[in-house]
Amino acid sequence: MHPDDFPKRFRDKRSDKTNLVATWQGEEMLKGELTDTFAIIFRTRGCSWSYRSGCTMCGYHTDTNPRIEIGDLERQLEEARSRYDGEDIVKIYTSGSFLDPNEVPPDLATSILSSFDSKLTVVETRPQYVSPEVLDTMTDQVDQLEIAIGLESANDFVLEHCINKGFKFSDYKKAREIVFEANARLRTYLLLKPPFLTEQEAIDDLIYSIGSVSHPMNTISINPVNVQRYSPLELLWKRKLYRPPWLWSLLDVIDKTDKEMVISRAGLGSFRGAHNCGECDSNIVEAINNFTKDNSILEEISNCGCKDKWRAYKELEPYMYFRGTLEILSDRYTGYL
Ligand SMILES: [Zn+2]
Numbered sequence: 001m002h003p004d005d006f007p008k009r010f011r012d013k014r015s016d017k018t019n020l021v022a023t024w025q026g027e028e029m030l031k032g033e034l035t036d037t038f039a040i041i042f043r044t045r046g047c048s049w050s051y052r053s054g055c056t057m058c059g060y061h062t063d064t065n066p067r068i069e070i071g072d073l074e075r076q077l078e079e080a081r082s083r084y085d086g087e088d089i090v091k092i093y094t095s096g097s098f099l100d101p102n103e104v105p106p107d108l109a110t111s112i113l114s115s116f117d118s119k120l121t122v123v124e125t126r127p128q129y130v131s132p133e134v135l136d137t138m139t140d141q142v143d144q145l146e147i148a149i150g151l152e153s154a155n156d157f158v159l160e161h162c163i164n165k166g167f168k169f170s171d172y173k174k175a176r177e178i179v180f181e182a183n184a185r186l187r188t189y190l191l192l193k194p195p196f197l198t199e200q201e202a203i204d205d206l207i208y209s210i211g212s213v214s215h216p217m218n219t220i221s222i223n224p225v226n227v228q229r230y231s232p233l234e235l236l237w238k239r240k241l242y243r244p245p246w247l248w249s250l251l252d253v254i255d256k257t258d259k260e261m262v263i264s265r266a267g268l269g270s271f272r273g274a275h276n277c278g279e280c281d282s283n284i285v286e287a288i289n290n291f292t293k294d295n296s297i298l299e300e301i302s303n304c305g306c307k308d309k310w311r312a313y314k315e316l317e318p319y320m321y322f323r324g325t326l327e328i329l330s331d332r333y334t335g336y337l
Pocket residue numbers: 276277278279280281304305306307
């Protein structure tokens with residue numbers, strides 16, 4: 001099944017809004033110190049890949065507007081400036097690629113970067129927009145630049161067939177070389193449990209991917225899947241063909257890798273995000289939050305009866321998919337799956 005085969009209503013819900021999507025303040029480790037962060041999501045025309053095809057787990061097109069104008073983006077920048085309170089880390093996102101000139105015109109990108117007085121500035125992009133020329137201009141505007149790339153997995157089969165990512169691991173590696181050449185830092189987002197992988201396959205894939213991208217100048221950020229509205233994955237989830245990862249799986253990965261990493265908290269402990277039985281979730285999420293803050297070893301987490309269920313689930317999951325598939329076959333959505 002190709003994401004283009006999903007009903008259009010599940011993959012395109014763009015808006016006509018012209019304002020910022022969001023800004024928020026937080027904390028993150030920088031050179032061993034807990035540092036204040038300011039994150040911005042600009043509402044742009046959105047990811048070019050989402051117009052052509054799109055990733056299976058992505059619902060960010062709901063935060064974009066195909067008719068956005070440069071004046072709107074300039075107003076969003078003014079608004080973001082007014083909310084900025086001198087934080088040392090500024091993270092700039094669009095629901096696409098900051099380095100895509102069709103999304104953020106280069107002159108505007110330059111003024112955005114020079115607007116904040118931060119020690120570290122993070123911008124996110126797909127790897128094909130990373131070039132020495134673009135990075136040279138950008139590194140001039142900021143103290144330290146960090147290029148964030150949503151790689152998701154270092155396995156080309158997973159990238160192509162599970163995520164429909166539209167690029168290969170080798171594209172990421174090319175971009176990584178250019179980033180390091182420009183003396184910029186890298187941030188790599190990896191996904192826990194892409195669609196169409198079992199729980200155990202997803203754990204193995206993430207551990208393999210962490211090992212493949214590890215580098216002193218690379219911040220590894222783990223995104224446990226959070227089922228986004230109007231993503232193709234939401235359709236699978238609603239048809240009971242997908243369960244978000246267990247928190248036990250996340251702990252398993254943290255336990256088996258000794259790398260420094262950031263864990264995204266989006267949706268943790270919720271029905272659409274990584275969750276366990278509902279009883280033990282809040283304690284584990286709190287432990288994960290503390291882990292993200294100081295990177296210390298996770299405190300001993302009291303065991304819950306659902307850990308045995310998780311083990312059983314990992315063994316039974318392939319058969320559960322089969323059962324779900326049978327349900328689908330007798331359903332009017334047959335044509336889409
Ligand atoms: Zn539990």
